[in-house]
Structures are given as C-alpha cells and as structure tokens.
Amino acid sequence: MTSGDEIEGEWLMGWPDRRRATPLQRKDEQGRVGYQRSPWAELPGLITPTDLRYIVAQLQMPDPVHPNDWSLSIEGAVERPLTLTLDDVQALAGRSVRVVHECSGTDADFFDYLKDGGRRPSQFDLNEPHTGQTSAGEFTGVPLRTVLEAAGLRPDALSVLAQGFDHGTPGEFATGAARYVPEDINYEKALPLEKALDPDTILAWALNGEYLRHVHGAPLRLITPGWSGNWSVKWLQKLEVLTETPSLYYQTEYFVYGDEHDEQREMITSMGVRCVILAPRHDDEIAPGSQVIGGRAWSGAGAIDRVEVSVDGGESWVDAHIEEPRERWLWVRWSHRWDASPGRHTLMARATDAEGRVQPQTPWNFLRKNFDGVVPVEVEVAPA
Numbered sequence: 001m002t003s004g005d006e007i008e009g010e011w012l013m014g015w016p017d018r019r020r021a022t023p024l025q026r027k028d029e030q031g032r033v034g035y036q037r038s039p040w041a042e043l044p045g046l047i048t049p050t051d052l053r054y055i056v057a058q059l060q061m062p063d064p065v066h067p068n069d070w071s072l073s074i075e076g077a078v079e080r081p082l083t084l085t086l087d088d089v090q091a092l093a094g095r096s097v098r099v100v101h102e103c104s105g106t107d108a109d110f111f112d113y114l115k116d117g118g119r120r121p122s123q124f125d126l127n128e129p130h131t132g133q134t135s136a137g138e139f140t141g142v143p144l145r146t147v148l149e150a151a152g153l154r155p156d157a158l159s160v161l162a163q164g165f166d167h168g169t170p171g172e173f174a175t176g177a178a179r180y181v182p183e184d185i186n187y188e189k190a191l192p193l194e195k196a197l198d199p200d201t202i203l204a205w206a207l208n209g210e211y212l213r214h215v216h217g218a219p220l221r222l223i224t225p226g227w228s229g230n231w232s233v234k235w236l237q238k239l240e241v242l243t244e245t246p247s248l249y250y251q252t253e254y255f256v257y258g259d260e261h262d263e264q265r266e267m268i269t270s271m272g273v274r275c276v277i278l279a280p281r282h283d284d285e286i287a288p289g290s291q292v293i294g295g296r297a298w299s300g301a302g303a304i305d306r307v308e309v310s311v312d313g314g315e316s317w318v319d320a321h322i323e324e325p326r327e328r329w330l331w332v333r334w335s336h337r338w339d340a341s342p343g344r345h346t347l348m349a350r351a352t353d354a355e356g357r358v359q360p361q362t363p364w365n366f367l368r369k370n371f372d373g374v375v376p377v378e379v380e381v382a383p384a
C-alpha cells in the first residue's frame with residue numbers, strides 16, 4: 001500500500017488504518033465529558049474499548065480524588081467496622097468479571113414504537129450509527145462478599161448501602177415516577193444481601209486491563225453483573241450494612257416500575273433478555289441469494305442458550321449459530337445464513353437465556369426501563 005492510500009481515511013500511530021467508530025459526547029465548558037453514548041453496534045468484538053463506553057452521571061461529575069487520599073468505610077450491622085485504603089482492598093484475593101453493563105433507560109423509545117406502532121426511534125435509523133448506553137468490559141476487583149466477611153456481617157443484615165462521593169440535586173433526569181425530588185444527596189443504592197453476597201458482585205478498581213478512569217467511578221466502584229447499570233455505584237466512599245431495605249431516591253423513587261401514583265412500585269433489578277440484529281440494518285437494500293443475518297444477544301440472568309431468527313415477520317423461526325464463548329454475564333455474537341428471495345422481508349431475532357427466559361421479559365412500563373422487546377428489521381431484497 002502506498003502512503004496516502006488510506007484504508008478508510010484514518011491514520012493511527014503513523015500508519016493508514018480504518019475509520020474508527022466515534023461515541024456521542026456531551027462536554028462542559030472545560031471540555032470535560034459528562035455524558036457519552038457508545039457506538040457499540042459499530043464494534044465487531046465482545047469488549048467495548050474504554051474510550052467508547054457509555055458514561056452516565058445522575059447528579060454531578062465529582063472532582064477526582066487521589067487514590068492516596070481515598071478510603072472506604074464499612075460500617076453499620078457488622079462486627080468490626082473497617083476503613084480500607086486502596087492498597088488494603090487490592091491486597092485481598094481478587095477476581096475479574098466480564099459483563100455487559102447497560103443503563104436501564106437505553107432504547108426506552110422502542111417501548112413506544114412497539115406499543116403504538118409509531119415512528120421508528122432515530123438511533124436505529126440507518127443514516128445514524130446506532131449508539132446506546134450499553135457497553136461490555138472486563139472489570140477487576142475484589143468480591144464485595146470478601147470485604148463484608150472481613151467486617152463480619154451481623155445475622156440481622158438485610159442490605160448493603162453503597163454510597164458514592166458524588167452529590168447534588170437530581171436535575172434533568174428527575175422526571176417521571178418520583179413523588180419528590182430531594183436536595184443535595186449522594187448517589188447511593190442499598191443492594192439486597194443476596195446480590196451483595198454473590199461472588200460475581202465485585203468492588204472494581206480496574207477496567208479492560210488498566211486502572212479505572214475517573215468518569216467510570218475511580219478509585220473504586222461496585223459492579224453488579226446482570227442488574228441494570230444504576231446498581232453499579234461509582235466513586236464509592238462508604239458501605240453501610242443495613243437491617244432493612246431503605247427508601248432512597250434512586251432505589252424506591254426513580255429506578256422503579258410504576259408511576260408516582262402507584263402503590264405497588266417495584267425496584268428495577270435484573271435486565272431482561274436482549275437480542276439485536278446488527279446486519280443487515282433496517283431499510284437496507286440487499287442482493288438476492290446467500291446473505292448473513294447477524295447480531296448480538298445478552299441477558300441479565302444467565303448465558304445465552306438459544307437465538308432464533310425469522311425472515312417472515314415472526315411466522316416461522318429457525319435457530320441461529322451462537323459463537324463461543326458463552327459467558328454468563330457477557331454478550332454473544334450470533335449469525336444465520338439466509339437464502340434471500342427478491343421482495344420486502346421483515347427480519348426478527350429473539351434469544352433465550354440459561355434460565356429459560358425468552359424475550360420479552362419486561363412489559364411496557366411508565367419510565368420505559370429495561371427494554372427487551374423484539375424489534376423487526378425490514379429489508380428490500382433486489383430482483384434476481
């Protein structure tokens with residue numbers, strides 16, 4: 001290849017290379033990113049590069065804390081309250097988990113699309129790359145359980161409050177189900193004990209092979225595999241073992257199924273089952289003959305066991321090929337070869353997880369959280 005003959009227009013480390021996917025960012029006056037959507041559907045692999053992960057901060061991005069000035073307190077219903085430095089945490093027997101991390105609000109518009117048969121949401125328009133609040137990565141840390149055992153859980157323990165050092169008044173996101181908007185709170189969630197003791201629930205200091213970045217909750221954050229992103233509290237400063245599951249804004253007001261008038265409001269916990277067709281894209285015109293339909297599938301409750309594809313709008317279904325590995329908390333790539341006949345076709349794909357759950361699991365709800373419906377993709381196959 002002669003110089004100047006770029007493959008798709010980008011130069012990396014002095015060499016011509018392919019065009020890289022870009023995230024959608026919101027920056028403040030100082031150029032600091034406070035919100036980012038991941039171009040995950042443009043990325044071929046299973047791990048989302050750290051630069052391209054989604055970023056959400058419900059309150060305000062806090063100022064960074066130097067790891068040497070940071071510590072974590074473990075208090076409440078424990079035998080021995082502790083204060084741990086980052087060195088202390090890293091000296092415990094650690095582990096890594098590879099997880100899909102997803103904001104419960106990503107793709108909320110699809111609920112309305114499927115419910116009302118209305119306009120297709122813009123992020124799946126062909127002309128715009130699909131971005132979302134979904135990313136997958138490898139987190140390294142120590143099981144929360146190990147830290148709780150070091151402090152000694154009292155028998156009446158019921159939940160573990162995880163508190164971040166970011167604080168503020170819920171602003172632009174403070175709509176919907178909440179019956180009140182509190183002033184100047186810290187971001188905090190009280191994790192039910194069973195999930196807190198799951199060995200896959202970790203306190204993470206590293207992501208994708210390097211130290212966690214500030215935007216993702218450095219020096220230490222919680223990772224709750226399978227539960228929607230809001231449980232994975234960033235910028236941890238305190239763990240408090242409680243003998244109840246308390247009423248908290250982000251627990252019983254905001255991230256709930258139901259609206260402000262509902263008596264029975266349910267906390268949003270594990271994600272449903274998701275399956276997305278990434279090729280071909282909606283409204284594509286494709287050639288007749290052998291074509292590959294492919295995409296990604298994941299679940300909040302277990303590995304993906306089965307992916308089925310329909311090329312006739314859901315009348316008949318066939319099994320697709322699922323690629324290895326099929327890790328419990330990661331997504332899988334799947335594909336299906338199809339002999340495309342001329343005309344318009346409605347393609348669909350649906351997944352089943354190891355718990356036997358088939359999508360959709362989550363019905364339409366007021367905040368449109370944890371969308372996992374089957375979204376049809378229409379394609380035009382050219383005449384032979």
Ligand SMILES: Nc1nc2c(c(=O)[nH]1)N[C@H]1C(S)=C(S)[C@@H](COP(=O)(O)O)O[C@H]1N2
Binds near residue numbers: 102231232
């Ligand atoms: N301390 C703290 N933790 C938090 C949040 C926050 O605003 N503050 N946002 C939550 C939400 S709603 C999501 S979706 C994820 C986003 O994590 P990320 O920015 O690393 O992708 O973090 C969760 N943990």
Ligand SMILES: [Mo]
Binds near residue numbers: 102
């Ligand atoms: Mo979120």
